[in-house]
Amino acid sequence: MTVGSTIDSPIGWGICSTGKIATGFARNLAGVPGARIAGVSSRAVETAAAFAREHGDGSTRSYDSVEELAADPAVDVVYVASPHSLHPTHARAAIEAGKAVLCEKPLTLNARQAQELVDLARERGVFFMEAMWMACNPVVRELLSQLATGRFGTPRQVRADLGFRVDRPATDRLLAPELGGGALLDMGIYPLTFAHLVLGAAETLTATGDLSDTGIDLDVAIAGRYPGGAVAALSASITSALSTTATIATTEGLLSLPRQFHHPTYVDWEPTDGQPERIEAPGLIGSGLGNEAAEVQRCLSEGLLESPLVPHAQTLTLMRQLDSIRAQIGLVYPGDDPAG
DSSP, X not given: OBTTOOOOSSEEEEXXXXXXXXXXXXXXXXXXXXXXEEEEEXXXXXXXXXXXXXXXXXXXXXXXXXXXXXXXXTOOEEEEOSOGGGHHHHHHHHHHTTOEEEEESSSSSSHHHHHHHHHHHHHHTBOEEEEOGGGGOHHHHHXXXXXXXXXXXXXXXXXXXXXOOOOOOTTSTXXXXXXXXXXXXXXXXXXXXXXXXXXXXXXXXXXEEEEOTTSOEEEEEEEEEOGGGOEEEEEEESSSOOOOOEEEEESSEEEEEOSSTTSOSOEEEEESSSOOEEEOOSOOOTTTHHHHHHHHHHHHHTTOSSOSSSOHHHHHHHHHHHHHHHHHHTOOOTTOOTTO
């Protein structure tokens, strides 16, 4: 929908793709006030219809293309949940149809593609947001708010990792080069974003990694320097079970995020002097995917082009970081121009 226009509740969501993340999003959307699934698209309309029957209502429509989905007048927002390499095509189709877009992370394969989508959304006057649910998580928001007050001291070191062993067929999305498979785009985006949220934009990032015979990245380790001399150690893997935790070491103590740090339900604070404390926050919707949907709806109700929680500048900064890391470890996808 274009800026300045209004929509009556409930807001109609169109879901592009029917994979695991789309399923999780649909289940979370059931807990978002004023939201309904108006349409679903998949390469096979039968798959879309089955998804619509399970997660929609009796009026949810099914399509075999995102173009048809975006043309549906009942659809106000298109959620793009397809593989990374398809994001530019699917998001562009929705934007050109004048629909607001929530696009899965990372936004595209490279910064050039991401900039083109942001420019197009601004040109068409439609809302556009990367689906970085971590930034919309109420516990993360509370943590960042309290960090900003200085009550935990000054952050000096961030450590974060995310990874697990992927034992799937070579055609699986996570292993397929043509779909943007590998550890960095799926897992590495979270540690990078977490460090950015806590420390600001990185001044330098130095990466090393191991590539498979097919050219995807299996393991990546990143060392970063941030404003004020703060540093970060970040890693991602599809070969091994990493801790999936994060810590923030400050001048006054240690903040620890538990397993699955990218959608936490609490943070533990251990001051150098004083009593330990657990930081929690109300408002979690489902697993947290519902919070990003609620943020989109809030922004639409206020006529915003972008979310202050996941602004375009932040998304583009992180896409440029991914490009730099890819260049350092030699990660190139078929048909992709990471330098462009």
